[in-house]
Amino acid sequence: MTTTSRMIPDRLQTPLERKLKSWESLLMLVAIGIFIINSFASPYFLNVWNLSDATFNFTEKAMIAFAMALLIISGEIDLSVAAIIALASTAMGAAVQLGVSTEGLVLIGLLVGLACGAFNGFLVTGLGLPSIVVTIGTMSLFRGISFIILGDQAYRGYPSDFAFFGQGYVWWVITFEFVLFAIIAVIYAIILHMTNFGRAVYAIGNNATAALFSGIRVGRVKFILFLLTGLMSGVAAICLTSRLGSTRPSIAVGWELEIVTMVVLGGVSILGGSGSIPGVVIAAFVMGLVTFGLGLLNVPGIVMSIVIGALLISVIALPRLWSMWRT
Amino acid sequence: MKRFLASRELLLLIAIGLLLGVISSRFPAFIAPSNLVAVFNDTSPLILLAIGQMIVILTKCIDLSVAANLALTGMVVSLINIAVPGLPIVVMLFIAVAFGAVLGMFNGLLVWKLAIPPIVVTLGTMTIFRGTIFLLTEGKWVNSHEMSDTFKAFPRTEILGLPVLSWIAIAVVILFTIVMTRTTLGRAFYAAGGNPHAATYAGINVGRTQFWAFTISGALAGLTGYLWVSRFAVAYVDVAGGFELTVVAACVIGGVSIMGGIGSVPGALLGALFLGIIANALPVVNISPFWQMAISGGAIIIAVVLNAQANRTPGRIILKRAEHAT
Numbered sequence: 084m085t086t087t088s089r090m091i092p093d094r095l096q097t098p099l100e101r102k103l104k105s106w107e108s109l110l111m112l113v114a115i116g117i118f119i120i121n122s123f124a125s126p127y128f129l130n131v132w133n134l135s136d137a138t139f140n141f142t143e144k145a146m147i148a149f150a151m152a153l154l155i156i157s158g159e160i161d162l163s164v165a166a167i168i169a170l171a172s173t174a175m176g177a178a179v180q181l182g183v184s185t186e187g188l189v190l191i192g193l194l195v196g197l198a199c200g201a202f203n204g205f206l207v208t209g210l211g212l213p214s215i216v217v218t219i220g221t222m223s224l225f226r227g228i229s230f231i232i233l234g235d236q237a238y239r240g241y242p243s244d245f246a247f248f249g250q251g252y253v254w255w256v257i258t259f260e261f262v263l264f265a266i267i268a269v270i271y272a273i274i275l276h277m278t279n280f281g282r283a284v285y286a287i288g289n290n291a292t293a294a295l296f297s298g299i300r301v302g303r304v305k306f307i308l309f310l311l312t313g314l315m316s317g318v319a320a321i322c323l324t325s326r327l328g329s330t331r332p333s334i335a336v337g338w339e340l341e342i343v344t345m346v347v348l349g350g351v352s353i354l355g356g357s358g359s360i361p362g363v364v365i366a367a368f369v370m371g372l373v374t375f376g377l378g379l380l381n382v383p384g385i386v387m388s389i390v391i392g393a394l395l396i397s398v399i400a401l402p403r404l405w406s407m408w409r410t
Numbered sequence: 411m412k413r414f415l416a417s418r419e420l421l422l423l424i425a426i427g428l429l430l431g432v433i434s435s436r437f438p439a440f441i442a443p444s445n446l447v448a449v450f451n452d453t454s455p456l457i458l459l460a461i462g463q464m465i466v467i468l469t470k471c472i473d474l475s476v477a478a479n480l481a482l483t484g485m486v487v488s489l490i491n492i493a494v495p496g497l498p499i500v501v502m503l504f505i506a507v508a509f510g511a512v513l514g515m516f517n518g519l520l521v522w523k524l525a526i527p528p529i530v531v532t533l534g535t536m537t538i539f540r541g542t543i544f545l546l547t548e549g550k551w552v553n554s555h556e557m558s559d560t561f562k563a564f565p566r567t568e569i570l571g572l573p574v575l576s577w578i579a580i581a582v583v584i585l586f587t588i589v590m591t592r593t594t595l596g597r598a599f600y601a602a603g604g605n606p607h608a609a610t611y612a613g614i615n616v617g618r619t620q621f622w623a624f625t626i627s628g629a630l631a632g633l634t635g636y637l638w639v640s641r642f643a644v645a646y647v648d649v650a651g652g653f654e655l656t657v658v659a660a661c662v663i664g665g666v667s668i669m670g671g672i673g674s675v676p677g678a679l680l681g682a683l684f685l686g687i688i689a690n691a692l693p694v695v696n697i698s699p700f701w702q703m704a705i706s707g708g709a710i711i712i713a714v715v716l717n718a719q720a721n722r723t724p725g726r727i728i729l730k731r732a733e734h735a736t
Contacts, residue, residue, distance in 0.1 A: 160529075212714050215472065215529060216658070216668045220710030223655055227704025234700045332700075340533050353527045383549070385647065389541030396520065396534040403524045 092193045106350040110365045114372060120375035127138075128379060135256040141345070141371035142264040143319040144338060146361070148345040149271040150315040152363045154308045155346055158355030159214040161203060161309065164316045165338035166225035171195040173229040173319035176238025176330035185245045192321040193314060199225055200313015204306040222339070229332035231377065236329040247327025260322050264367075267315070272360040280304065288355030337388075344395040345370055353399070370394075414444060418665030418716075422680040433691050440694055441445035447572060453686025454579035455480075457679055458634045460660040461586050462627035464678040465663055469603045469620045470670030471528035475517060476631045478539035481645075483510045483635030485543045488552040488645040495558040502561065502636060504732070510632015511625050513539065518624030522617035530626075536654070543647045565641045575637055582630065587675045599623060603670025616657035659706045660685050663713040672717075685709070 121128045128134075149162050154161055174195045175188045183191070199221070206217045251259040275281040285303050286294040295301045324330055349366035351358025370391070377387050424438035432442040459476050466473045487506050490497065503736040513535070520531045554562070565575040572580075602619040609616055639645045652670025666673030685706060692699055 095414050137577065206711065206715075210718060212718050213668050216662055216710065216714050219655060219658055220707050220714060223659070223703045224707030224711065227701070227707050230700040230703050231698070234698060247642060248599075258719030340537065343530075343533065347530065353530050383544065385541050385544045386548075388537040391543075392534040392541065396526065396531060398537075399530060400520065400524050403526070407524075 086134055090373070091380070092109055098164050107359065107362045107365060109368060110348070110350070110362060114365055114369045115290060117369060117372045117376065120228035121372060121402065122378070124376060125379040127155055128376065131256045133375075133379075135258060135261075137371060138258060138261045138264075140374045141367045142258075142260040142340050143191045143322050143326075144345060144370075145264055145367035146267050146322075147312065147315045147317050147338075148342045148349070148367060149360060150308070150312040151342055151361065152346045152349065152351050152358055153271070153275060153281075153284050154312050155343075155351050155353060156288045156355055156358050157284045157308055158290040158291065159207060159305060159308065160218065161312045162218040162339045162343075163199065163203060163222040163225055164312060164319075164342060165335045167313055167316035168227075168320040168323060168335040168338065169229040169332055170199060170225040171317045172324045172330040172334050173232050173238070173332065175241075175320070175324055177232065179238060179241055185242050188241070188245055189248075189321055192324070193317040196313045196315070196317020196320065198309060199316070200310040201306075203313065204309030207309065208302040226332060229334075233332045235328070239328065241325065243329055245325050246328065247325070249322045249324070260326075263318070263322070267318075268360060275360050280307075284308070284357060288352075288357070339390060340395075343372070345393055348398050361407050371380040415666050419674065419680060421716075422677070426680065426684055429537065429684070429687055429691075433489040433687075433695060437694050438689065442513050444691055445604065447576070449686060449690045450579075451573050451576045452690060453682055454575045455471060455634045456653075456656060456682040456686055457579045457636055458582055458630050458637075458662055459627075459657045460637060460664065460678040461582060461675055462630035462671050463589070463657045464664070464675065465586075465599055466528075466620075466623045466627045466659050466668050467603075467658075467668060467673075468599045468670055468673050469623045469668050470606070471521060471620055472532065472658065473514075473624060473627045473666070474529065474532040474541055474654045474658075475513070475536040476627060476657055477650040478536045478647075479510055479513045479631040479649070480638060480653070480672045481634040481649040481651075482539040482543050483632040483695045484649055485546060485552065485638035485647075487636045488557060488639055491547065491558055491561045492552065495561075496537050499560060499564050503633070504628055505685065506636035507629045508632070510635060511629035512628070514624045514628015514631070515621070517628065518621035521624065522621040523619075528620075540647060547647070549647060552639075552645040556642070557643060558619070562640050569570065575641060578633070578637065583675060583679055595619075595622065600671055603672075605671070652681045656685060656706060659710045659713075660715065665697055667717055668714070681713075 119211060151164065153162060171192045175192050180187055180192050192361070203218055203221055205212070206212050207214045253259050253262050253349060275284065283294065283299045286297065286299055287301050287304060291301055319335075327334070345366050346352055346358070347361055348369065349358065349363035351363065373388055373390060373394075377390065435516055439445060459480070463473055463476060467597060483506055486509055489561060491502070507722075517528070517531050517535055520526050521528050528623055565573060565578075567574045569577060590599065598609070598614050598619045601612060601614050602616045606616045609619075638650060660681040661673065661678055662668065662678035663683070663684055664673070664679070666677060666681075688705060688709075689702060692705075
C-alpha cells in the first residue's frame with residue numbers, strides 16, 4: 084500500500100502500468116499457447132463440434148464474470164452468485180410443477196436473480212455492511228432456501244422448448260449460449276468503457292469518498308451493480324438449468340470461486356479500481372481451454388480445481404514477485 | 411460491569427438461554443446435563459476453528475482454507491497412522507499441529523510478503539489443499555478398520571466425565587483468552603486490525619502479525635483435523651466440506667467485526683455454541699437438517715447488522731497514512 088496520489092485512471096500506475104497495459108496481450112499469448120499445446124496433446128481437440136461443446140465450460144460463468152468484474156472494480160464482491168443460480172433454478176423448477184410456460188420460467192429466473200441482487204445491494208449500500216460477509220451470509224441463505232424446498236429431491240420435467248437456451252444452436256456449431264455470451268460481453272464492454280456509468284465505477288473503486296464528493300451517487304451505482312450481478316446470475320441459471328434439464332440444490336456449487344478467478348485472471352485488481360472487459364473475455368477462453376484440455380486428457384475435476392486455485396494465486400503473485408526481483 | 415451489560419457476550423448468553431428455554435419447554439431431555447455435555451463435545455471442533463478464525467479476522471484478514479486444511483491434515487495423519495501404527499499419540503498431535511501450522515504459514519507468507527488479499531489467497535489454497543488430498547489418495551477413503559485403536563480412541567477417552575475432545579476445546583479457550591488479553595502478540599492482533607497505521611507507528615509489524623494469525627489458525631485447523639478424523643474414524647476428500655462458512659458464521663455471530671480489531675475469545679466460543687445448539691436441536695424438534703444452511707445464513711446476516719449498529723463509532727485520522735513495513 085503506497086501513498087501515491089491518484090488521478091482516476093483505468094489501471095494502476097507506474098511500475099505496474101506497463102505490465103498491466105500488456106496484460107490482455109500476455110493473456111492472449113497464454114490462450115494461444117494452451118490452444119496449441121491442447122491440439123498436440125489430444126487428437127480430439129481440433130474438432131469444431133468438440134470445441135463448440137467446450138464453450139459450455141465457460142459461457143455461463145463468464146456471463147456472471149462480466150457483472151462481477153464491474154462489482155470488483157467498484158471495490159465490492161459478491162460471493163453469493165452460485166447460490167443465486169441455485170435459488171433461481173429451484174424457483175423455475177417449482178414453477179414447472181405448476182405448469183408455467185417457457186416465457187414464464189425465463190421471467191421467474193430473471194426476477195429471482197434481480198430480487199437476490201437487490202437484497203445483497205440493500206444490505207451493502209442501504210445498511211452499509213461489508214460485502215464479503217454479507218454475501219457469505221446470503222450464499223448460505225439462498226442455497227439454504229433451495230435445500231429447504233428440495234432437500235434431496237430434484238425438479239425435472241422442463242418443457243421441451245425450454246431446452247433451447249442451454250442446448251440450442253443458432254447457426255451450424257454456434258450455440259445459443261455462445262451468442263448470448265458474445266452479446267453480453269459487448270454490452271458490458273460498452274457500459275464499462277464508454278459510458279459515464281463505467282467511469283463512475285472506476286472512480287468509486289479508486290476512491291469512494293472522492294467519488295462521492297465529485298457528485299457520483301456511490302450507493303446507487305453500487306446498488307445497480309449488485310442488481311446486474313443478480314440479473315446475470317439469473318440468466319446463467321436459465322442457461323444452466325436448460326442445459327442440465329434438472330435442478331438439484333447443489334447445482335453450480337463452487338462456481339463463485341471460478342468466477343472470481345476468471346475476473347482476477349482477466350487483470351481486474353481485487354482491490355478495485357482497475358480492469359477491463361476484454362481481459363475478462365480472454366480469461367474466460369483461457370479457463371475454458373484449460374478445463375477442456377485437461378478433460379480430454381482424463382484429468383479428474385478436483386485436480387482441475389487445483390490448477391484453477393494455483394492459477395488464481397500465481398496470477399497475482401507472479402507480477403509482484405517479478406517487481407520485487409527487479410528492485 | 412456496565413460494559414459487560416452492553417456487550418455482545420451477554421446478548422449471546424441471553425439468546426442461548428432463550429434458545430435452550432424454548433427447546434426444553436417442548437423437549438426437556440435436551441437440557442439434561444448428559445445431553446448438554448454431548449452438545450458441547452459435538453461443538454468442540456467448531457470452537458477450536460472459530461478461535462483461530464477470530465484471530466485472523468481481528469487482523470483484517472479472513473481464512474477460508476480452514477476446513478480444507480482440516481481435511482488435508484486429517485488425511486495426512488491417517489496415512490501416517492497406516493504407515494506407522496505404533497506412533498505415540500503425543501507425536502501424532504505434534505505432527506497434526508505442525509503440519510496445519512505449515513499450511514497456515516503458507517497462507518500467511520503470501521499475505522505478508524506478497525501482499526495478496528487474504529480472501530484470494532485462501533480461496534486458492536482452499537482448492538489446492540482439497541485437491542492435494544485427492545492426489546495423495548486418488549480419491550480413496552481411509553476407513554475405520556485401517557486406523558489403529560489408540561488413534562481412534564484418543565478424542566473419545568473420558569476424563570472426569572468429559573471426553574478429551576471437550577477438554578482440548580476448554581484448554582484452547584483458556585490458553586487463547588490469556589494470549590489475547592495478557593501477551594504482546596495478543597494485543598498486537600487487536601492493534602494491527604483496529605488501526606494498521608497507528609499500529610505501524612507504534613512499532614508493530616502488521617504483515618508479520620497477520621502471518622502469525624494465519625499460523626495459529628492453521629495450527630488449530632491441523633489439531634482439529636486429527637481430532638475430527640479420529641472421532642469419526644474416517645478420512646476422505648470432502649471431510650468438513652463447506653465448514654469454513656460455519657466457522658466464519660460462528661465468529662460473526664460472536665461479535666467479531668469483519669473490519670478487524672473487534673472480537674474476543676468468549677465471543678467466538680458463544681457464537682460457536684449458538685450454532686452448535688441449533689445444529690443439535692434441529693433433529694430433536696423434528697425440523698429437517700436441510701434447514702441448517704439457511705438458518706446459519708440468516709444468523710450471519712442478522713449478526714452482521716447487529717455488529718454494524720454496535721460498532722458505528724468512526725475514529726478520526728490524526729496521523730498520516732503510514733507505509734506498512736514489511
